[in-house]
Amino acid sequence: MNINDRFCGDKRLRIIEAAIAVFSRKGFHGAKVEEIAEVAEVGKGTVYEYFKSKKDLFLEMVLYIHKKYEDIAAREFLGVITFRQRLQEFFRVTLEFLHQHKEMALILLADHPPVDGDVNRLILLKKQQQVSKVSKMVEHAIEQGEIRPVNPKAVAQLILGSLAMVGSQVVLGEEEKEPGDGKLEQDVIDIIMRGLK
Amino acid sequence: MNINDRFCGDKRLRIIEAAIAVFSRKGFHGAKVEEIAEVAEVGKGTVYEYFKSKKDLFLEMVLYIHKKYEDIAAREFLGVITFRQRLQEFFRVTLEFLHQHKEMALILLADHPPVDGDVNRLILLKKQQQVSKVSKMVEHAIEQGEIRPVNPKAVAQLILGSLAMVGSQVVLGEEEKEPGDGKLEQDVIDIIMRGLK
Amino acid sequence: MNINDRFCGDKRLRIIEAAIAVFSRKGFHGAKVEEIAEVAEVGKGTVYEYFKSKKDLFLEMVLYIHKKYEDIAAREFLGVITFRQRLQEFFRVTLEFLHQHKEMALILLADHPPVDGDVNRLILLKKQQQVSKVSKMVEHAIEQGEIRPVNPKAVAQLILGSLAMVGSQVVLGEEEKEPGDGKLEQDVIDIIMRGLK
């Protein structure tokens, strides 16, 4: 173990971070393993020491991104009680994550085109998990009487759909320096809350 | 000249329809020109008689899909007057289009990953056109006093975002045979309309 | 037979003339049959009515060029008696032909790279015919006592070699408007004649 190891961190992680940068810019088929290796500052062969194929690296990268997002979300949600607050937090945390990790965001948001059965299954699964998480949040709010009784799935679509739209503005729009300062986000939340009262 | 010519139409169209099928299943980089030719039942070289490159074929296909969708939408919108009706129609027409043309839908919906400057520009342009079309519909409704004064862009995000979410369910969910029978769509519209009253 | 036939001449000839233009600019492999057809203002399929393949067209074109050159040379040589005059005429006629038919010239001069066994054989044959023609001219001059007894083949190499060099200057050099006005040609002939006296 030399001094470099401390600096460079675990190679596996370096490769995943590089994969995020390259896959998000070029898409799955457009990205070259060699470029990922260069960005990660490792040899091309080294990528294959940690991941058995390009596809495997892509799948592991998707898992890593979702995990990172969920960790942040979980941390921020502690102590939040009312539905409106939760919704606010959900938008805020998500948009901030997107803003800070634009590259990852492109992968989270993008309906990446069919790459392969395995990839599609994983991405679909992750989407469904999110829908069901939001649905549960809504169901809980209904039980608490915070909002009127509505189809929780419909609300989940509404919330996730508009969040994705606003989010893609944040990611693609380079003119906006600060993500939260835009009233757009608040306006969207307002309309949703009014519709649910 | 045999009976087939009448059915199949000219080769150019056959190739575009084949491109929709293949690009939507495999994405731009994953699709092979040879497979498109096979699906279109033409020789590989024939593709290049009508399109100067794979990229050109992709662009022309995107234009074709959007045109087809807009033609249908324009026809259905004739005589629709109130905002609620327009919104209803917008959801209905879009979801029906998605259901009937699932393959095209995957291309309309998918945030195709960066393929190339030209492709990106075209896709971004088409998205912005849709946002501004919906925004105008909202502005008009505000002027008519049908809905309260809100940020039209926020509403556009809400509408297009949730429509995309519901739409992706329609496209990906194979369990649902009938698209319109689900109350999901109605529930989403209801919440939006309530939020705008 | 319509008026066009008189103007356009025989299609076969039009195609050969087009072949000269295109093959000389692009070489055998670089030339496209379609381009030759366009230049000849006939359909692509028509080329195959007159020539059974691209290679066949090339061979026929080479024969045509040599025949044309030989016809001109034969005509000009009538009545020329002394060796010096013959040499002068040979240079003059050849350089004038090259100047007037630069495109053909490129094919006559160029050691076209190996295209195919048949093509090579034909071109080699034509070269040998030229060497033997010049050799005979030299032998005759020796018999007449016009020049000292030398190896006729050596003289032929000298004459044809330097003629090819001067000729390539004529063809490639665009600065020279008039081919014959250059003293270069005279200087070369002078040195050769002195060497043979």
Added chain:
Amino acid sequence: MNINDRFCGDKRLRIIEAAIAVFSRKGFHGAKVEEIAEVAEVGKGTVYEYFKSKKDLFLEMVLYIHKKYEDIAAREFLGVITFRQRLQEFFRVTLEFLHQHKEMALILLADHPPVDGDVNRLILLKKQQQVSKVSKMVEHAIEQGEIRPVNPKAVAQLILGSLAMVGSQVVLGEEEKEPGDGKLEQDVIDIIMRGLK
């Protein structure tokens, strides 16, 4: 590292040697990269590790051939003083080079047909360099009073032209085993020298 590495040298050289063999037999357009790779006993992709395109390989090969010829010529010319000796050496060295490297010779001699602007420029440049080298040799001989005052360019054409003719006999004529034993070469030199006295 096995014994072969020492013999075969680095792969780059193996590929250039293979390129000489294949390009000289088939010409630029007729040669296939795959065949060059096979002859070099490397994978097809390996060619592209060392040369960025087929055209690049061709250009590098031309440079390599000229360099090799010039190296040999420079070495042999040391100590040669009189013009006649120089001319003798020039013929001898060139014909020997052609005989020993028939494949390279075909490329040195052949007026390769237009391949591409870059290729043409390089080949034309190399030809002009040769003409000017011979011209200088002649000028020097005139200054020394070894030969009578003549147009140096005319002499250069004469020398290079007849050398090319004799050379092409050497390369194409398979019947002659020994190049130098033919009196042809001596006869040509004799005539030239007599013409210059």
Added chain:
DNA sequence: AATGAATGAGCGTTCATTCAT
């Protein structure tokens, strides 16, 4: 473990040739 030179399957594209009209 780490590397990158080497590989060859695979793809986009071209173009000589055919054939229905």
Added chain:
DNA sequence: AATGAATGAACGCTCATTCAT
């Protein structure tokens, strides 16, 4: 006879993957 739309074999080049070091 004349055509040009259609074809598919063939080629230049790329890049995921392997393997000797």
